[in-house]
Amino acid sequence: MTDLKSTINPLFLREEDLRQGIELLFYAYRDFTGEPDRILQTYGFGRAHHRAIYFVGRNPGITVTELLGILRITKQSLSRVLGALVEQGFIAQDADAGDRRRRLLTLTARGEALEADLTRTQIKRFARAYREAGAEAVEGFRRVLMGIVNPDDRARVGNPIAQSRKRDADQQSRKRDADQQSRKRDGN
Amino acid sequence: MTDLKSTINPLFLREEDLRQGIELLFYAYRDFTGEPDRILQTYGFGRAHHRAIYFVGRNPGITVTELLGILRITKQSLSRVLGALVEQGFIAQDADAGDRRRRLLTLTARGEALEADLTRTQIKRFARAYREAGAEAVEGFRRVLMGIVNPDDRARVGNPIAQSRKRDADQQSRKRDADQQSRKRDGN
DNA sequence: GATTTAAGGTCAGTCATGTTGACTTATTAT
DNA sequence: ATAATAAGTCAACATGACTGACCTTAAATC
Numbered sequence: 001m002t003d004l005k006s007t008i009n010p011l012f013l014r015e016e017d018l019r020q021g022i023e024l025l026f027y028a029y030r031d032f033t034g035e036p037d038r039i040l041q042t043y044g045f046g047r048a049h050h051r052a053i054y055f056v057g058r059n060p061g062i063t064v065t066e067l068l069g070i071l072r073i074t075k076q077s078l079s080r081v082l083g084a085l086v087e088q089g090f091i092a093q094d095a096d097a098g099d100r101r102r103r104l105l106t107l108t109a110r111g112e113a114l115e116a117d118l119t120r121t122q123i124k125r126f127a128r129a130y131r132e133a134g135a136e137a138v139e140g141f142r143r144v145l146m147g148i149v150n151p152d153d154r155a156r157v158g159n160p161i162a163q164s165r166k167r168d169a170d171q172q173s174r175k176r177d178a179d180q181q182s183r184k185r186d187g188n
Numbered sequence: 189m190t191d192l193k194s195t196i197n198p199l200f201l202r203e204e205d206l207r208q209g210i211e212l213l214f215y216a217y218r219d220f221t222g223e224p225d226r227i228l229q230t231y232g233f234g235r236a237h238h239r240a241i242y243f244v245g246r247n248p249g250i251t252v253t254e255l256l257g258i259l260r261i262t263k264q265s266l267s268r269v270l271g272a273l274v275e276q277g278f279i280a281q282d283a284d285a286g287d288r289r290r291r292l293l294t295l296t297a298r299g300e301a302l303e304a305d306l307t308r309t310q311i312k313r314f315a316r317a318y319r320e321a322g323a324e325a326v327e328g329f330r331r332v333l334m335g336i337v338n339p340d341d342r343a344r345v346g347n348p349i350a351q352s353r354k355r356d357a358d359q360q361s362r363k364r365d366a367d368q369q370s371r372k373r374d375g376n
Numbered sequence: 377g378a379t380t381t382a383a384g385g386t387c388a389g390t391c392a393t394g395t396t397g398a399c400t401t402a403t404t405a406t
Numbered sequence: 407a408t409a410a411t412a413a414g415t416c417a418a419c420a421t422g423a424c425t426g427a428c429c430t431t432a433a434a435t436c
Contacts, residue, residue: 013315019246020330020346021314022220022307026239027345028336029217030260046421051214058207064384072218077423079385101383101432119210126209127201129335133328140321140328142208147317148216157215158208234392252413265394267414289403289412 025148035121043114048073048081050118053107056091057115059161061104063096066161090114213336223309231302236261236269238306241295244279245303247349249292251284254349278302 036050043049055070056062064082068075082105085091090111096102107115130138146154224238231237243258244250252270256263270293273279278299284290295303318326334342 013318015311016346017326018311018314018318019307021318021326022242022310023246023345024330024333024337025217025220027338027341028333029213031338031341032213032336034338048422054210058211065382073422074424075384076386076425080422083385099383099433103384119207122210123203123206125336126206129332130201130206130209132335133331136324137328137331138205138209140325141332142212143321143325144317144329145212145216145333147320148220148313149212150215150219150222153215153219157211158204236393253411261393262395263413264396264415268393271414287404287412291413 021144032122032125035125036118039118039121045084048077049085052078052081052085053090053111053115054119056105057107057112057119060106062161063102063104065102067105070156085111209332220310220313223313224306227306227309233272236265237273240266240269240273241278241299241303242307244293245295245300245307248294250349251290251292253290255293258344273299 033047037047040046040050051071052067055067059066064075064078067082068078071078082091086093089108092106092108092111093103094106096104133141146157149157221235225235228234228238239259240255243255247254252263252266255270256266259266270279274281277296280294280296280299281291282294284292321329334345337345
C-alpha cells in the first residue's frame with residue numbers, strides 16, 4: 001500500500017479510504033468488546049461495569065467526578081454501576097483526607113482480579129495485532145487514532161490522571177455547566 | 189516515539205503500550221460517534237439507525253440477513269430500527285426478482301441525504317486525522333486495526349458486500365444456528 | 377459566621393437498543 | 407409433498423443511557 005497513489009498523491013483522502021477507516025473502527029470496536037462482554041455476563045455485569053473497573057484500576061484514587069469526565073455519562077448512570085461494584089466488593093470508596101467531600105475510588109483485590117481477567121483478553125488481542133503489524137505500523141496507528149480523539153482529551157489517552165489532573169482542574173473551572181451536565185443520549 | 193525503545197526493542201509490547209491502545213480505541217470510538225448522535229437525536233433516531241443507514245447505503249440491495257450479519261444483532265432488534273426507517277421513507281424494500289423471499293434494501297433519496305449528513309462528520313474527522321498523520325501512518329493504522337478485527341470479518345472491512353457475498357454464503361451454510369442466532373448481550 | 381459552591385448521592389420516570397422465545401407467512405429447494 | 411430459508415411479528419425483559427428534582431456534607435468565599 002506504499003504505492004504511488006498513497007505516497008505521492010494526497011488523493012489518498014478519497015472517500016473510499018475514509019469510509020474504510022469508519023468501518024475499521026466499527027468492526028474493531030465491535031470485536032474488541034465481544035470477549036469481555038461474555039465474561040461480564042457471568043457476573044451479571046455489562047460493559048458499563050467494565051469501563052468503570054478499567055478506569056478505576058488504571059487511576060487508583062480517582063474521584064467520582066473525574067471518572068464521570070472520562071466516561072462522559074451522568075452521575076445517575078454511573079451510580080447504578082458503581083453502586084453494584086461497591087456493594088459486591090469490587091471497588092472501595094474512601095474519603096479523601098485533604099478534601100473530605102471526595103470519595104477516592106480504588107479496586108479491591110477482587111476488583112483487580114476481575115479487571116485483569118477482562119483486560120487480559122483485550123491485551124492479548126492488541127499484542128497480537130501490534131506484533132503482526134510491526135512497530136512502525138503501531139506508531140501510525142497511534143498517530144491516526146489520536147487524531148480521531150477530540151483534542152481536549154488527547155492528553156489523557158494512555159496516561160493515568162495523575163499527570164493530567166491539573167489540566168482537568170483547569171477545564172473544570174473554565175466552565176462546568178451546573179449540576180446536570182448536558183449529555184447527549186446514547187445507548188451504545 | 190521512534191526512539192530506541194520502540195525501534196530496537198520488541199519490548200514495545202509492554203503492558204503500558206497495549207493499554208494505551210485499549211484507551212485509544214475507547215476514546216476514539218466515543219468521540220467518533222458523538223457528532224452523528226447529536227444529529228440523529230433531531231430525527232428521533234439513535235446510533236442503531238445510523239448503522240442501518242450506513243450499511244444499507246454502503247451496500248445497496250443488501251438483504252436483511254446480510255445486514256444482520258454485519259451488525260451482529262437479532263432480527264427482532266433490527267426490525268424496530270428498520271421498520272422506523274422504512275415507515276419514514278429513508279429505506280426502501282423491494283423483493284428480489286431472482287428469489288422473491290428476499291427483500292433488497294436501498295436508501296431512498298431522503299435516506300441518502302441523511303446518510304450523507306451523518307457520514308460527513310465522520311469523514312471530516314478521518315480526513316483531518318489522516319492528513320495530519322500522513323500516508324505512512326494511515327497504512328499503519330489500517331494494519332493494526334485490521335488485526336484487531338476478527339479474522340472472519342476482515343474481508344468485508346471497507347468492501348461492499350458484492351465482493352464478499354460468496355464468502356458470506358459459504359460461512360452461512362457452514363453452520364447457521366437455526367432461527368435465533370446465539371447473540372451475546374450488549375447495550376453498547 | 378453566614379452564605380455559596382462543590383462533591384457526591386438519591387428517587388422517579390423515560391427512552392433506545394439489545395436480548396429470548398414462540399410463532400406465522402411466503403417462497404424456494406429437496 | 408415436505409423441508410428449509412428469508413422475513414416478519416408479538417410479548418416480555420435487561421441494560422444503560424437520559425432528564426429533573428432534591429438532599430447532605432464539606433469546603434470556599436464574602
